[in-house]
Amino acid sequence: MLRPVCHKTDEHTSYLQALDDFGIAELLAKLSNYCEQQEQQTLAALLISQLTQSLxxxxxxxxxxxxxxxxxxxxxxxxxxxxxxxxxxxxxASSVDLPDDFPTTAKTPRFLYGDKLRWIGSDTDWGTAIGRFYSFAPHLCCWSWCYLIWLSKDSLNAAWTSADIAWEEDLEALEGEPVYD
Incomplete structure (x- = not known):
């Protein structure tokens, strides 16, 4: 039995709506910046599979x-x-406890005390690492190193504060400074 064309259109519309509702359309759109359509679908399936396994x-x-x-x-x-x-x-603190296996499984900090650092992509804020602590980073949903940065007197934010904190992922060594990976 043949289905009316409008039924097929309704199914297709529902399918597209489901892709949008579950964020798949947005994922495919972002992947389109990096690869062709066939690769997008394969990569999206791989990413969803990895997410499922790592929940x-x-x-x-x-x-x-x-x-x-x-x-x-x-x-x-x-x-x-x-x-x-x-x-x-x-x-x-009650919802996220320090990992039981800390410090064994904590990644090695990239920066040492005294390293000259800046916020990634910033030409206005930089300084010297004077401390660090290991903490749960809510934006990353994992534990990470956070650094205390003594701002250079020429840094834009030095006008109202002498120090700031930044997550390791948001920092980079100033030109010519070593990075410890």
Missing amino acids: DAELVASYLSALAPSLAEGIALNRQDLFPRIINQKFS
């Missing part, structure tokens, strides 16, 4: 607890509302 039960539980207040109040959240709230969720 962390504690992290999922933290995300669900971040959503709980809105869901309890019956507030419908769309993706645009949801992701910023989850990604920027501030985890309390």
Whole structure:
């Protein structure tokens, strides 16, 4: 039996809506900047597979607890509302404990005390690493090194503060400075 054309169109529209609702369309659009359509689909499938295999039960539980207040109040959240709230969720010390195997599995810090550093891509802020600490980075959803930077007197922000902190991923060595990987 042949289906009417409009039924096929409705199915196609529903399919496209599902791709959009689950962020697949956005993922494919971003991948289109790097590769051809066939490669996009293969790479998207690989990325989704890796995400599925690497899901962390504690992290999922933290995300669900971040959503709980809105869901309890019956507030419908769309993706645009949801992701910023989850990604920027501030985890309390009770929700994220220092890893049991610290410092054994902590990655080696890239920078040492005294290293001259700047924020990646910034020509206005730089300084000297005077300290670091290992902490849970909510924006990365993992543990990472955070550095205390004594700002150069010529740094733009030195006008109102003498020191600042930055995550390791946001810093780079100034030209000619060694990086310890």
